[in-house]
Amino acid sequence: MARHSRVAxxxxxxxxxxxxxxxxxxxxxxxxxxxxxxxxxxxxxxxxNEHATAQALVxxxxxxxxxxxxxxxxxxxQCQRDLQQFTEAYKSYxxxxxxxxxxxxxxxxxxxxxxxASLSARSHERTLRV
Numbered sequence: 001m002a003r004h005s006r007v008a009x010x011x012x013x014x015x016x017x018x019x020x021x022x023x024x025x026x027x028x029x030x031x032x033x034x035x036x037x038x039x040x041x042x043x044x045x046x047x048x049n050e051h052a053t054a055q056a057l058v059x060x061x062x063x064x065x066x067x068x069x070x071x072x073x074x075x076x077x078q079c080q081r082d083l084q085q086f087t088e089a090y091k092s093y094x095x096x097x098x099x100x101x102x103x104x105x106x107x108x109x110x111x112x113x114x115x116x117a118s119l120s121a122r123s124h125e126r127t128l129r130v
Contacts, residue, residue: 033066041063041067043059044072056079060072077096
């Protein structure tokens with residue numbers, strides 16, 4: 001009986017180890033993707049500062065797709081807000097809070113909360129006008 005328990009425990013340990021390795025592999029971002037994400041992020045910042053908000057949004061979206069960083073998602077939401085895409089901005093802020101709250105400061109968390117109320121009201125207004 002003790003032998004069966006040891007075998008079952010060893011098998012459970014192997015299964016857990018394989019699961020952990022698989023989970024880590026899915027979350028890992030290649031160095032190439034990280035570098036490309038940074039490039040898109042930097043281009044997005046330059047475009048945003050040049051008031052080319054629509055083009056900056058595309059760059060931040062590509063940066064987020066490749067790098068999955070909170071800063072890129074925050075900038076996506078800001079661009080959407082500036083472009084008066086309030087429903088999309090609201091969703092981006094919600095995703096930022098849900099997926100990246102551990103990466104954000106208290107001020108970052110409060111800003112989207114404040115924005116949520118404003119964007120929610122605007123998105124409802126916009127929906128009612130359609």
